[in-house]
Amino acid sequence: MATFDAETLSALRDVQQPRIRTDKHPKNAVIIWVVVENGEAFVRSWRGARGRWYQDLAAGGHATLEFAGRRLPVRAVPARDVASTERASREILRKYRHSSHAQEMVRAEIVPTTLRLEPR
Numbered sequence: 409m410a411t412f413d414a415e416t417l418s419a420l421r422d423v424q425q426p427r428i429r430t431d432k433h434p435k436n437a438v439i440i441w442v443v444v445e446n447g448e449a450f451v452r453s454w455r456g457a458r459g460r461w462y463q464d465l466a467a468g469g470h471a472t473l474e475f476a477g478r479r480l481p482v483r484a485v486p487a488r489d490v491a492s493t494e495r496a497s498r499e500i501l502r503k504y505r506h507s508s509h510a511q512e513m514v515r516a517e518i519v520p521t522t523l524r525l526e527p528r
Contacts, residue, residue, distance in 0.1 A: 409485070410526040411447060419476060420449050424504075426475035430464035437474060441513065442525070443499035450487060450496040452513055453521040462521050470528055484523035493522045 412420070420426075421444040427437035428451070438461050442451050453459035457466075465471055465484040473480040487493055497514040504510040512518070 409524075410528075412449060412525075412527055416480065416527075417444050417447060417449065419478070420444050420473075423475040426473045428461050428471050428473055430461050430469055430471040432464040432469050433460065436460075441500065441504060442473070443496055443503050445495040445499045448492070448495075449525040450492070450499070451484070451523050451525060452496065452500070452518060454509065454513060454518070456518050456521055459521070462523070465523055466521075473525070481528045482525045483528045484525055487522040487524045488520075492524065493519050496522050 420442050423442065425439045426442055428440050429437045440451050440461070442449055453462035457463070461471065466486065470481065470483050473482055487496065497519065500513045501510055504513070
């Protein structure tokens with residue numbers, strides 16, 4: 409498993425609403441939430457498995473995260489183990505606690521869309 413350097417993890421930990429642009433649909437940037445827990449970056453689809461960016465990445469596609477003037481090439485690996493999805497859920501609820509959408513991101517039908525981001 410490839411990991412991001414400490415500086416990138418710190419930036420991802422702090423960013424509130426990065427955009428993701430998949431290689432399959434490069435003209436469409438979508439605002440997502442990203443969390444960092446225990447040195448790993450996680451994302452989750454608010455639209456569940458219907459989310460197009462999620463479908464692109466879950467099928468093995470690549471993407472670029474855009475935030476703070478940076479373009480970060482990424483690939484995603486499904487985070488299917490309970491420990492990872494629970495850590496991601498806790499961090500979503502902590503980081504985005506002021507958002508009315510935080511509880512929506514930890515619904516049972518959304519949790520299976522948890523992806524671990526890795527550099528490419």
